[in-house]
Amino acid sequence: MVTFKAEVMPIAGFPHTGDFLGAGAAVQTEYKIDGTEYGGFPPVLMAINLYLPSGLLLHPAGFPTCPVSTLEPIGPGPKACPEGSQAGPVGRFADEVPFGSKIVPEGGTIESFYAPGGGLEFFTFGHEPAIMEAISTAHYISAGGLYSNELISEIPPVETVPGAQYASTHELSMTIGSAYENAGEVTYYARLPSACPSGGLPFTAEIYFAAFGGLGPQEVTETYTAPCPVVDPEQPPPTPTPKPGTGGVVTAPSHIPCVSGRDFVVHVPQIKQLRYRRVRAAINGHAIAVVTGSRSHVRVDLKGRPKGAYTLRITATTTTGRRISWTRTYHTCL
Numbered sequence: 001m002v003t004f005k006a007e008v009m010p011i012a013g014f015p016h017t018g019d020f021l022g023a024g025a026a027v028q029t030e031y032k033i034d035g036t037e038y039g040g041f042p043p044v045l046m047a048i049n050l051y052l053p054s055g056l057l058l059h060p061a062g063f064p065t066c067p068v069s070t071l072e073p074i075g076p077g078p079k080a081c082p083e084g085s086q087a088g089p090v091g092r093f094a095d096e097v098p099f100g101s102k103i104v105p106e107g108g109t110i111e112s113f114y115a116p117g118g119g120l121e122f123f124t125f126g127h128e129p130a131i132m133e134a135i136s137t138a139h140y141i142s143a144g145g146l147y148s149n150e151l152i153s154e155i156p157p158v159e160t161v162p163g164a165q166y167a168s169t170h171e172l173s174m175t176i177g178s179a180y181e182n183a184g185e186v187t188y189y190a191r192l193p194s195a196c197p198s199g200g201l202p203f204t205a206e207i208y209f210a211a212f213g214g215l216g217p218q219e220v221t222e223t224y225t226a227p228c229p230v231v232d233p234e235q236p237p238p239t240p241t242p243k244p245g246t247g248g249v250v251t252a253p254s255h256i257p258c259v260s261g262r263d264f265v266v267h268v269p270q271i272k273q274l275r276y277r278r279v280r281a282a283i284n285g286h287a288i289a290v291v292t293g294s295r296s297h298v299r300v301d302l303k304g305r306p307k308g309a310y311t312l313r314i315t316a317t318t319t320t321g322r323r324i325s326w327t328r329t330y331h332t333c334l
Contacts, residue, residue: 078111201228
């Protein structure tokens, strides 16, 4: 079982940020994972995809970045990342890891950085009872409907003791969002929508677990609706500007039937000791892509499709002839 929560937070040192319509803000996400499938503990975390609400604007330009080579074991480490490249305050995680003949809790930190090209990097460090270092990367793709962007994060499995089971994560918390000032102008990495849909701001997380310990790959989808931001009494959001020729009237959206604008990449789950020879992707039973060799992703183009539910089925054929399938359902124009 996975419990997911997303909250809008102020940016330290910058007033009028946080839970205000149209304001700069940081987004804090928390995950709690329960289960006993993997040797008495939750299965191994492999990836998290986070959907951000429509109208939330990202502005990565101008922020310093930290090359992933700096974070790698042969690199100088996160302390050498440029000032201002930190994507948010230090996050936390809690794992269960094998240590000798026992499975014991392990806590540690997650440092986030802006990556060259507009993505993110995470440096995970655990120090007791075992020293653990892991680097994960994330990138954005456009979403649609209720969402503006999808953040796709890949999480490598951590083997703390050779031959033992991998670390099992049961808590994860991180916050993304910062700002910088130049010549009196403040730039925010993320700005909240200037209007809020009825019911609140929707966030959705897709949590993927790896196939280890006799388990097949698993996917859990959780949605959390954050309360609507409020109007900052000192800095209200700008009033919409009417188009020329409308007589000063701001009109409602037209009644043109909704069509999807989603076009994104889906990464095929990688299973240890298996190599894929062919990967086929189909939407509602109709093939959309066939890739061969070592490629581990397929592009899904739902542009122009009408409102509805679309089931993606990915079937991977291994070099030994084994077939493995995954399915995911996408809703357009929600």
